[in-house]
Amino acid sequence: MTVLDTRTLNRATLARQLLLDRADMPVLDAVAHLCGLQAQEPQEPFVGLWSRLRAFDPAVLSALLTGRSVVRTHLMRRTVHLLAADDVLAWRARHDIDPPAPEGSDPVGEALVRRYLAAFGPAATADLRAWCGLAGLPAAVAAIREELVTFRDERGRELLDLPDAPRPDPDTPAPVRFLPAFDNAILGYHDRSRIIDDAHRGLSVAGARVVLVDGRVAATWNVKAGAVTVTPLRRFSRADRTTVAEQGRALAAFLSDSDGHRVEIAALPS
Template sequence: RHDAMLRQRVLGTYRRELAGIDLGELGAAGRAVMADGEPRSMAELVGALAARWPGPPPRALGEMLIAALVPVAQTPPRGLWRAKGGVRNVLLSSWLGREMAPPAPDGADPVGQALVRRYLAAFGPAASADLRAWCGLGGLPAAVAAIREELVTFRDERGRELLDLPGAPRPDPDTPAPVRFLPAFDNAILGYHDRGRIIDDAHRGLSVAGERVVLVDGRVAATWTVDAGTVAVAPLGRLSPADRTAVAEEGRELASFLSDGESHRVSVAASPG
């Protein structure tokens, strides 16, 4: 489903390094190496194919194989709570114990329709452009059209059509939004094409850079880090005394969560300017 989009993203970085390589042949060779079900690192996969494709830099070959051509899953301990390990990959079909079915035609694509419903359950009301920005996939207008009769629609301040599920919660605009500490690359920010609803244009690059942010009244208002047992908060603008108190209280909750029995404290820096 994501093949074409992922190939284009990798080629956007390594088009020159991968020029002249038959990507279909490269992908087939990569899947053949991984077919035994043994987890491998990117370096091990590239090493197995280096004699056949000696020209491109290993990084370019590896990212094209792992990120775009060979469907894989990262094996534990990656992804386990408080566990670390190098990235080792296994064929997704081996991990699932079954082959993946090819996508159905757009108009009769139950997976695409399910994707639209799941996205709206998490991020609605949202525009079709928000859905495309979140998943990177083309071809979803047919899936949206197929389920349109079961959706409800709204218009935002600019007149754009917003879609949502009929039974989804839509709190009153005056509902208080408590302080929240978000991890890096959180979908609350990345889930939309129009990110102005949650983050100011001046700070849009924070999410792409992997900064962890703090929401105050539902908008990005600070960044946070953990250093030497301290949750350190750096405001991006002026925080009122009440907001600083709320940030510090939520920060203490986070510090307790991260503590593992150790002593963590919270530091909220002075507002800039």
């Protein structure tokens, strides 16, 4: 069985999560493709979509919300998500009633597995459980297993995937991306080592906003006194500082209607 190393899994995740290249995709289609976005804080999905879509217009998402095409509600892991209304209708009953071993066919569960893999694969069943919070999906996985391809990660876990889903070359360049709090690109896995070092795993559940450099969590960011402040978790090269500052200025412009957009990169503690 083919072994996928951490960098290969990282690039696959970035591609599925629309973080390798910003997508030319309607906002509603992006929300559906991503299987929703974490939305404990109502404004965070706007940053998540800005980082993923070309020419993202926040007014479009606002209109989808007021028009009820997109809904902010509790669902996966009993946490607040922003989801396409059609997905809420299809998935809510499956999340409200989660028998450990459903009797008979489970078409909703099978659809959830396919949709998860399209947005997060290749992934282990433990990753699937961590994303959806459901205990009863092994039967759904078993029912569609013949449709899937399998790999192993460097820890020996079996990984499942859709056969035609993108798995880019691990040497594919990854641009700097600013992620909002609780982004599912990190929280959508039990084993998050493909995108964040184990030493920093706690940031993903503490609500830290993070910066991806070369596809991995390399800094946190916040907005203070009208400036986007970036705090590195490791030393940045000169090129890293330049690209982080450029993307930070673009984010500051997105977040602010004023003219002077500042980016401050804190010194790494000694």
